[in-house]
Amino acid sequence: MAEKLKILRLILGDQLNHHHSWYKDDQENITNVFMEMRQETDYVVHHIQKVVGFFSAMRNFADHLKERDHQVIYMKINDKNNQQDLGKNLEQLIADHNFEKFEYQLPDEYRLDEQLKEICENLSIESEAFDTEHFYTRRDDLEKFYEGKKQLVMEYFYRDMRKNHGILMTNSKDPEGGKWNYDKSNRKKWDGEPEIPHERGFRKDVSGILEEIEKAGIKTMGSIEEKNFNWPTSREDSLSVLNYFCKNLLVHFGDYQDALHTDQDYLFHSRISFSLNTKMISPKEVIDSATNYYYEHKDEIDISQIEGFVRQILGWREYMRGIYWKEMPGYRRSNKLRNQNELPEFYWNAETKMNCLHHSIKGSLENAYAHHIQRLMITGNYALLTETHPDEVDKWYLGIYIDAIEWVEITNTRGMSQFADGGIVATKPYVSSGSYINKMSNYCKDCHYKVKEKLGEKACPFNSLYWNFLDSNRDYFGDNQRMNMMYSLLDKKDPEELEKIRKRAKRIISHPSDF
Structure with a gap:
């Protein structure tokens, strides 16, 4: 009987699938490797709960495999032999243990997909990729x-x-x-x-x-x-x-x-x-x-x-x-609206007089969580109305939420939230004035600003920002049928009022810490 190849299998932090067919195989010749790496903790600044959550879940799954007599190599973040880089760690493991084949499950992030393809091209041993057996659909x-x-x-x-x-x-x-x-x-x-x-x-x-x-x-x-x-x-x-x-x-x-x-x-x-x-x-x-x-x-x-x-x-x-x-x-x-601004400092400390942003960001910092409307119509809405660069938005969303992995984060932020893809995901931008926030929440009740006031120092900043966004992007959205009603309302505004809206919006955008 031919001797089986000695196989090294990589399990990434988002591949903790207990029911994968891998684990039904005869495991005598197979070693599973998990790696906690600076490569993964440092590509953006992550929420502390996200790092803890991933490390803890990875360790629990590794223990689950060990308890069932699967061979496991687990590299913790501070292990002396951990070179903090996927390629370097794999090369060292293959050399030290004389593995004859490398196998991995297809990553859900493009950067890791490209990295693993490159690693496999340079390996001296055979390699093979497998489906994660998780989604209803295939990639294409x-x-x-x-x-x-x-x-x-x-x-x-x-x-x-x-x-x-x-x-x-x-x-x-x-x-x-x-x-x-x-x-x-x-x-x-x-x-x-x-x-x-x-x-x-x-x-x-x-x-x-x-x-x-x-x-x-x-x-x-x-x-x-x-x-x-x-x-x-x-x-x-x-x-x-x-x-x-x-x-x-x-x-x-x-x-x-x-x-x-x-x-x-x-x-x-x-x-x-x-x-x-x-x-x-x-x-x-x-x-x-x-x-x-x-x-x-x-x-x-x-x-x-x-x-x-x-x-x-x-x-x-x-x-x-x-x-x-x-x-x-x-x-x-993608940045179809050519937005260039940075996120305000209050996205990292929740120190703003706008109650909706304060509560949504405070909850995110405390829980590593916000539900989809907080992400889309509060923090995302404000970022788009204030012309924030989508790179800035991506980094914040990818870092702050425990469930954020690029395949699901970037499509929701750059597509659904920021309209940076020019309408691939959304047929119109998801923006609103304070009236929508008031309709769906109690955020406006105790806010420093007055949601029903359109102009003046006490007026809700979302109001002038919303109309300014429509005015500034008329060339892009003027022919969008789903926005006809809002542009007809914009056209009815008095020129003097519109100029006041522009000035207030410009001040909010240029001095966000004042608000």
Whole structure:
């Protein structure tokens, strides 16, 4: 019987998939390697909870494999033999252990995909790449789906996914409830009722990992409670959070998924995005769990609640991944509106008189989390209205959120939020004045500024910034049919009023610390 090749397998920090077919193989000739590296901690400044979360989840998965007699090499951040670079570490391991083949799962970040291709070209041994076996789609499925079409409208892709996978369907053609999309039912403002159950939290002592991060000298942002770390970092944790969501939060998720409130960090959101993006759980088991619970409790849960949740995962998540692989590497350089400004200092300390920004940023710094409307219509909205360079926006979003990995971050910020891609993802820019923020939240209630005032020192800065954005970008958006109504309102403004709007907006943009 031929002797098996001695194989080294790389497992990245976002490839913690317990059900991958790799682990069904005979493991006698296989060694799995995990690496905590400065290469990964330093490419942007990350939130301290993000670094802790990844290290903890990686260590838990490595322990899971060891307990099942898989061979594991684990390089911690301060190990003497850790050269802090993927290529150098792999070369050293292959030389030291005489591995005869190198295998890896396809990365979800373009930079790592390119790096691994280059590494493999220079290796003296055979190499092979495998699918991560996580997503519903392959990298190029979305590109094939939209081939020959002028616009990449997510809704068509989402409906096709529902049909192909039989999710929330009454038969092969018809959606559950008679409608494909209940987005218009997902925009309620939460005002204290119904009561929101406390999130499925954790009280983990991560002081040991924190000491290691401090010893390594890794620069981070945000805060952390070292003996009360509140994120799932194992598959067991992740399933617990998912089950808690289904039983306690799904019933009102759709209604309030766009709501904002000063007293609530999570509302009815699931908090499973970190678990999903590290692959501790899969989108299929998340959707299966939620839809099964819905069908078992149809008398209690409206179709709009479950459809809004499914759309986030089956629609947006898979769609954004497809956009990423279709448009990279050029996507990360797109800046169609030619914005050039830096992010204000208050994005790192929440010290601003604008209540909506203060609460959204403060929550982000404390929790490494904000839900999609805080990201899109508060921090993202302000960045776009103040002409911030999308590179600045990317770095902040990629660093501050525990669930941020480039494939899902950059498409949402540079596309959905900043319109830097010129309309690949969004057919119009997601900008608003203070009225939308007031409609969806209680942020305006105790704010230093007055949301209904358009001009003057007490006027909400979003108001003048919004109209100034439309005025400044008329050449770009003037022919956009979805913006006709707003441009008709702009055209009715008195020239003197418009000039005052421009001046106030210019002052806000040039002196953000004053606001």
